[in-house]
Amino acid sequence: MSNAFIKTAVIGHPIGHSKSPLIHSHWLEKHELSGSYEAIDVSVDNLKQGVADIIKNGFSGFNVTIPHKISIMAICDEIDGLATTIGAVNTVTIKNGMLYGTNTDGFGFVENIKRSASDFDFTKGKAVVLGAGGAANAVIYALLQEGVPEIFITNRTKEKAQKLTAFNPEKIKAIDWALRHDVLEHANLIINTTSLGMAGNPPLEINLRAAPAHALVADIVYAPLMTDLLTRAKACKLHTVTGIGMLLHQARPGFELWNGVLPEVTEELEQLVLT
Ligand SMILES: NC(=O)c1ccc[n+]([C@@H]2O[C@H](COP(=O)([O-])OP(=O)(O)OC[C@H]3O[C@@H](n4cnc5c(N)ncnc54)[C@H](OP(=O)(O)O)[C@@H]3O)[C@@H](O)[C@H]2O)c1
Incomplete structure (x- = not known):
């Protein structure tokens, strides 16, 4: 495993209620990975600029939640067949400034x-x-x-x-x-x-x-x-x-794409998210 610090996030509006930072931070700690996962409030009018800032700040990827799951598709450089068929993207990977969208719901x-x-x-x-x-x-x-x-x-x-x-x-x-x-x-x-x-x-x-x-x-x-x-x-x-x-399992493929480890859903994590 490389020691590179991997920055990831979830974008949405509002975003304060999101459980994703709790889930991803738990896995980062569990797997002793060097990285962060933050919640970034991006309003509807600011999606393009918000994503440009994320790229500029060296993030490896991000999750997408309400209200951006459909509008992010126009900003992605590539969307896989699954997300195209479903008509929504909830997981984006950034490579060389390019955005690759998929859907893990x-x-x-x-x-x-x-x-x-x-x-x-x-x-x-x-x-x-x-x-x-x-x-x-x-x-x-x-x-x-x-x-x-x-x-x-x-x-x-x-x-x-x-x-x-x-x-x-x-x-x-x-x-x-x-x-x-x-x-x-x-x-x-x-x-x-x-x-x-x-x-x-x-x-x-x-x-x-x-x-x-x-x-x-x-x-x-x-x-x-x-x-x-x-x-x-x-x-x-x-x-x-x-x-x-569903909430916990949908987070696993994104974590694997960005950090190279497919994490597990445990009772400990379930309790953490429910409390
Ligand atoms: N476990 C997970 O990981 C997970 C993931 C995604 C969503 N969720 C949950 O799933 C729920 C739906 O999410 P969503 O994103 O699909 O929301 P959404 O796009 O806003 O859809 C809401 C659905 O609920 C129906 N509805 C709302 N109020 C109703 C009422 N009074 N009577 C009858 N039907 C009503 C709507 O019917 P109309 O079309 O007629 O408005 C529509 O089918 C939310 O509670 C969300 O938290 C959970």
């Missing part, structure tokens, strides 16, 4: 399920995705990559769900939000990608009665860790996966 989502429910088989049946916002893109594309045979997307604004069917119109169907309860019948996987259930937001109202006993219920909201949806799913004896693992 889908990896984080899938890896979390694989680690949390090791017996789960994505190919066994249909997935129901609640929500069609920014996070849903990466989740839906990752589900297709894992061989999910059929995906039903239900969203308050149906047009947004309809747009996402373009990933694979034969396998993906957009469903009216009012029908979200009934569509759970025969579901293998049920995922909340809406912001409902997040602290300060109303809970997701959904009747889980139609969900089969083997269904896995995953929430990508992680604050609180046990959302109302997950608490009710547990009460119905359904398998559940919380959202914190």
Whole structure:
């Protein structure tokens, strides 16, 4: 391992709430690496200049969060196929002043399920995705990559769900939000990608009665860790996966790109981020 000091960051606005500095600093320390990871507040109007400053200051890469995940694409010199398909970049590597963009959200989502429910088989049946916002893109594309045979997307604004069917119109169907309860019948996987259930937001109202006993219920909201949806799913004896693992796992590929080590998600890190 070289001793070069590696500077990395996350950019967004607002950025004070970001858990990324905690996660990356923990890994830097764990692997005894010489480097830093800071949160940089970059406003919408200042993205181009903010990124130019990052390059000038010798950073090796940065994560991108709300509201820049789409607008950063116009500034990147190269975007890989995955991020192009998803339509968003959350990880940028800088080499010789050039910006290379990718997206690790889908990896984080899938890896979390694989680690949390090791017996789960994505190919066994249909997935129901609640929500069609920014996070849903990466989740839906990752589900297709894992061989999910059929995906039903239900969203308050149906047009947004309809747009996402373009990933694979034969396998993906957009469903009216009012029908979200009934569509759970025969579901293998049920995922909340809406912001409902997040602290300060109303809970997701959904009747889980139609969900089969083997269904896995995953929430990508992680604050609180046990959302109302997950608490009710547990009460119905359904398998559940919380959202914190997605946040932690999506950070791993970026850390590896910049520091040359693929770090692990441990219980210690999970506790650190949750407290
Ligand atoms: N675990 C992780 O690593 C991770 C990663 C990314 C995001 N997240 C979490 O996932 C959630 C969504 O993030 P995002 O970036 O996709 O947000 P977003 O782009 O703002 O999308 C929000 C989604 O929630 C729906 N929604 C909001 N209020 C609603 C309401 N009252 N009734 C019905 N639907 C409602 C929206 O429906 P409309 O389209 O109709 O507005 C949309 O589908 C956030 O809580 C975020 O913290 C977690």
